[in-house]
Amino acid sequence: MLNLLTLTGGRAEQLASLEVPAGDLAQIRLILGDNNFLVRDGQRIPLTTPSAQQSGLKLNLDMPLSPGGTYDLVLDFDVDRSIVRAGNSGMFLLRPVLRVVVDALAQLEGRVLPVEASPIPVRLIQQQDTLGTFTNTEGFFTIGGLASGTYRLEVIPNAPFSPFQLEDVRLEQGERKTLDPIFLEVEDN
Known part of the structure; x- marks a missing residue:
């Protein structure tokens, strides 16, 4: 299970390992x-x-x-x-x-704080394509298999935290980019 x-x-979890012909x-x-x-x-x-x-x-x-x-x-x-x-x-x-x-494609990783807000949906958007994941219990996220290009990052936490956006996240082929920690703010009522 x-x-x-x-x-x-x-x-990640390894599901299989096998040799296949060229x-x-x-x-x-x-x-x-x-x-x-x-x-x-x-x-x-x-x-x-x-x-x-x-x-x-x-x-x-x-x-x-x-x-x-x-x-x-x-x-x-x-x-x-x-x-x-x-x-x-x-x-x-x-x-x-x-x-x-x-x-071999690009990868983006980062951390969303405070950890009390986890799990938090994280989305990476490039034109019409949206890729997403959730933060783990320590607030970390990784999105892999990304083509080179420019993306918009969206963090959509539950209340009382405010959403966060980061424009112009640039990734190159094969790059493994780590963002600075993202600190969520509490919404003003």
């Missing part, structure tokens, strides 16, 4: 198990996965693999967008929103 909410702030890797397919649930107020609520248990999830890669090369593929699971309420029934669906990240 894997608690996805523990995989924040740059923490050539073009078009896609991978993940088959989900049937014991998926979320915990709310200490109670397990089953998550229904409409088709992923039978046919699996296809993730397109379209990347060449060189002979003797080593590649780290990271599956970035967007929990916030993957769990959907099924009407007013009190049931929830698991519709995984995944992104496959090749580890």
